[in-house]
Amino acid sequence: MATLLPPPTKRQKTEAAERARQQQEIQSIPENLGSVRVQFFDQATGSATGPAVSVPVADASVKNLETLLNTLQGNEEDERVPYRFTYQSDGKDKDNQTIDILSDLYHSLLKPGLKTTEDTVHLYFTPQAVFRVKAVSRCSASIAGHGEAILATSFSPVNSSTMVTGSGDSTARVWDCNTGTPLHTLKGHTSWVLAVSFSPNGAMIATGSMDNTVRVWDAKKGTPLGAPMKGHAKWITSLAWEPYHLQQPGRPRLASASKDSTVRIWDVVSKRIDIVLTGHKGSVTCVRWGGTGNIYTSSHDKTIKVWNAQNGTLVQTLSAHVHRVNHLALSTDFVLRTAYHDHTGQVPQADSEKVAVAKKRFEQAATINNKIVEKLVSASDDFTMYLWEPGNSSKPISRMLGHQKEVNHVTFSPDMAYIASAGFDNHVKLWNARDGKFITTLRGHVGAVYQCCFSADSRLLVSSSKDTTLKVWNVRTGKLSEDLPGHKDEVFAVDWSPDGQKVASGGKDKAVRIWRH
Amino acid sequence: MPQNEYIERWQKQHGKRLDHDERVRKRQAREGHKQSKDAQNLRGLRAKLYQQQRHKEKIQMRKRIKAQEEKNVKSSAPDEPSKTPLPQYLLDRSQATNAKALSSAIKDKRNEKAAKFAVPLPKVKGISEEEMFKVVNTGKKTHKKSWKRMITKPTFVGSDFTRRPVKYERFIRPMGLRYKKANVTHPELGVTVQLPILSVKKNPQNPLYTQLGVLTKGTIVEVNVSELGLVTTSGKVVWGKWAQITNNPDLDGTVNAVLLV
Numbered sequence: 001m002a003t004l005l006p007p008p009t010k011r012q013k014t015e016a017a018e019r020a021r022q023q024q025e026i027q028s029i030p031e032n033l034g035s036v037r038v039q040f041f042d043q044a045t046g047s048a049t050g051p052a053v054s055v056p057v058a059d060a061s062v063k064n065l066e067t068l069l070n071t072l073q074g075n076e077e078d079e080r081v082p083y084r085f086t087y088q089s090d091g092k093d094k095d096n097q098t099i100d101i102l103s104d105l106y107h108s109l110l111k112p113g114l115k116t117t118e119d120t121v122h123l124y125f126t127p128q129a130v131f132r133v134k135a136v137s138r139c140s141a142s143i144a145g146h147g148e149a150i151l152a153t154s155f156s157p158v159n160s161s162t163m164v165t166g167s168g169d170s171t172a173r174v175w176d177c178n179t180g181t182p183l184h185t186l187k188g189h190t191s192w193v194l195a196v197s198f199s200p201n202g203a204m205i206a207t208g209s210m211d212n213t214v215r216v217w218d219a220k221k222g223t224p225l226g227a228p229m230k231g232h233a234k235w236i237t238s239l240a241w242e243p244y245h246l247q248q249p250g251r252p253r254l255a256s257a258s259k260d261s262t263v264r265i266w267d268v269v270s271k272r273i274d275i276v277l278t279g280h281k282g283s284v285t286c287v288r289w290g291g292t293g294n295i296y297t298s299s300h301d302k303t304i305k306v307w308n309a310q311n312g313t314l315v316q317t318l319s320a321h322v323h324r325v326n327h328l329a330l331s332t333d334f335v336l337r338t339a340y341h342d343h344t345g346q347v348p349q350a351d352s353e354k355v356a357v358a359k360k361r362f363e364q365a366a367t368i369n370n371k372i373v374e375k376l377v378s379a380s381d382d383f384t385m386y387l388w389e390p391g392n393s394s395k396p397i398s399r400m401l402g403h404q405k406e407v408n409h410v411t412f413s414p415d416m417a418y419i420a421s422a423g424f425d426n427h428v429k430l431w432n433a434r435d436g437k438f439i440t441t442l443r444g445h446v447g448a449v450y451q452c453c454f455s456a457d458s459r460l461l462v463s464s465s466k467d468t469t470l471k472v473w474n475v476r477t478g479k480l481s482e483d484l485p486g487h488k489d490e491v492f493a494v495d496w497s498p499d500g501q502k503v504a505s506g507g508k509d510k511a512v513r514i515w516r517h
Numbered sequence: 518m519p520q521n522e523y524i525e526r527w528q529k530q531h532g533k534r535l536d537h538d539e540r541v542r543k544r545q546a547r548e549g550h551k552q553s554k555d556a557q558n559l560r561g562l563r564a565k566l567y568q569q570q571r572h573k574e575k576i577q578m579r580k581r582i583k584a585q586e587e588k589n590v591k592s593s594a595p596d597e598p599s600k601t602p603l604p605q606y607l608l609d610r611s612q613a614t615n616a617k618a619l620s621s622a623i624k625d626k627r628n629e630k631a632a633k634f635a636v637p638l639p640k641v642k643g644i645s646e647e648e649m650f651k652v653v654n655t656g657k658k659t660h661k662k663s664w665k666r667m668i669t670k671p672t673f674v675g676s677d678f679t680r681r682p683v684k685y686e687r688f689i690r691p692m693g694l695r696y697k698k699a700n701v702t703h704p705e706l707g708v709t710v711q712l713p714i715l716s717v718k719k720n721p722q723n724p725l726y727t728q729l730g731v732l733t734k735g736t737i738v739e740v741n742v743s744e745l746g747l748v749t750t751s752g753k754v755v756w757g758k759w760a761q762i763t764n765n766p767d768l769d770g771t772v773n774a775v776l777l778v
Contacts, residue, residue: 468748
């Protein structure tokens with residue numbers, strides 16, 4: 001017999017009614033507030049755009065402000081850009097604070113009493129991605145081929161049709177994602193392939209392996225480019241290419257981090273060691289090559305070191321963590337990875353043009369208030385993360401607390417507004433990338449979360465977990481957008497293609513899966 | 518004190534003989550001589566048993582020597598930290614792989630279709646109703662009709678069960694014979710965990726016994742495996758799994774079961 005619940009008591013009923021009323025009130029803006037003067041500023045340059053405009057408070061929603069700003073800038077109907085608005089208090093205020101305008105001016109500024117309708121509100125705008133990535137919802141291909149677990153995956157920066165995976169069967173494979181077929185098998189390593197990375201121009205693939213070597217392959221033909229690069233005494237943990245706009249023409253370089261606590265910078269063409277970065281006392285877990293010519297490395301010895309990529313000198317040591325540092329992410333990771341490939345798919349012809357475009361894209365992305373700012377976030381076994389601005393100070397901007405177990409993976413959104421962190425405590429957490437404030441926890445996984453990856457428009461996030469699923473999250477609402485079961489075992493690696501079309505994942509069940517909308 | 522530990526007790530009270538260590542050393546030193554003498558002089562069944570045992574020991578010894586030799590071989594390939602490939606971020610971590618091994622073993626087993634409906638104990642000895650039930654005839658009316666039964670075997674009773682009024686209670690399941698937990702063994706891994714019983718799925722003797730939750734040898738029970746951390750392919754936590762009882766709980770006083778994978 002089913003149990004019948006007793007009818008709600010009067011107190012319960014009144015509380016429910018009260019709650020409903022309050023929720024009702026949140027939606028509405030009072031009609032009688034008149035108007036407020038708004039002055040727009042460009043976040044990148046800090047310069048004012050157009051005159052101060054008077055806007056009725058009742059209509060001052062983000063949508064309407066966007067339309068207004070587009071009109072002020074004289075954008076045509078078909079080239080309208082979505083914007084994100086932030087309010088920054090003036091220098092004279094003591095508590096210099098920055099607030100995102102979420103839905104409208106009234107609830108973000110006027111109601112909390114930060115501004116009145118008498119004041120002029122200074123709004124800083126940053127353009128959002130003009131394209132929209134749709135959440136992947138189905139598995140378009142499950143490709144067998146690897147004989148062992150898949151340990152790393154990476155999409156080509158050119159488009160979503162090529163992808164490479166590294167596996168425990170000591171091969172890396174290049175896949176054609178449009179047809180779901182294997183293109184090339186990169187044979188040569190004698191042990192597990194732990195790291196794979198496409199060069200920023202998409203022409204070469206670097207693989208790092210358990211057999212202590214790094215190999216470089218032609219991405220088109222799938223043939224090895226010269227002999228393996230030997231030098232490390234232990235396995236390779238991470239690879240980073242020199243950003244395209246910093247490369248000397250015809251002489252790209254590659255940094256490889258290893259368990260033997262060194263980082264080696266290789267001249268990829270001549271296969272020689274350019275510089276060896278020694279200084280860490282433990283296994284180097286992650287290496288990142290910044291767009292300003294710095295190399296960032298994290299290590300088991302609890303420190304993060306910043307090196308000059310030109311001469312290999314140590315610039316800074318960032319030490320705040322109290323346990324091994326697992327992973328690093330740069331705010332400019334996405335733009336450095338894709339170099340001159342943007343969402344339009346148009347590639348410049350000449351090499352000099354490509355460099356110019358790559359440089360321009362980098363500067364556009366990294367400029368805040370006329371200054372190139374590259375932020376760094378580090379995840380550690382001490383359950384915390386730190387947000388750094390290494391060019392500015394060796395003190396962290398903020399300490400991000402909240403995870404209850406080791407934080408394994410951390411990533412910046414392509415538009416640099418969010419940080420996502422994946423931990424062994426089954427949660428993904430979202431943080432504000434500007435000040436490291438906690439935004440929300442994405443709950444849903446029932447096993448340790450291994451990796452996560454933002455879509456190119458920063459509106460979605462995909463995470464891979466030990467519980468055999470991928471989950472796609474809506475960043476804005478913090479809700480689960482899609483649950484993607486299908487893998488038969490742990491999912492070790494996931495990547496979202498830079499053009500947003502496809503997601504590739506691989507794990508212990510030896511099958512590569514490609515997901516798309 | 519367990520009965521058989523009188524030597525340890527004596528040693529605790531009085532200490533060891535002063536020449537104890539010397540005697541042990543000498544006995545061990547002469548071990549070979551004794552073995553040789555036995556091997557040559559034993560006759561009949563005793564000789565046969567002795568040689569069998571010696572044969573087994575020698576096999577073990579050779580295996581150990583071989584393993585030792587293999588360990589000493591130097592190879593040029595770098596040693597991998599584990600058999601199964603792991604991504605970079607899991608390499609230097611000591612992991613609790615126990616439950617994980619369980620989960621993958623279960624998945625492997627599932628692929629073998631033939632094993633799908635097989636259970637470890639396919640046949641059990643029947644138990645008659647006379648053995649299972651004791652007639653309760655206390656009181657005048659009950660005595661006349663003798664319709665009340667007491668179950669003489671261990672049972673599982675759900676946590677939300679309340680007894681019926683005496684007048685309507687036909688079957689009595691004694692408190693002392695109720696079990697809530699089972700020692701469940703994973704057949705391939707040989708891991709044994711004590712898990713809460715969720716329900717009795719099937720008693721092979723009689724559908725009535727299933728209904729009453731009688732735990733006899735061969736009974737299929739559902740156990741709570743949530744603490745093992747198994748997950749389905751869709752990422753949900755598995756929490757109920759079936760197990761078959763392998764002992765006679767009424768004789769042993771415990772419930773031992775083997776997980777059906």
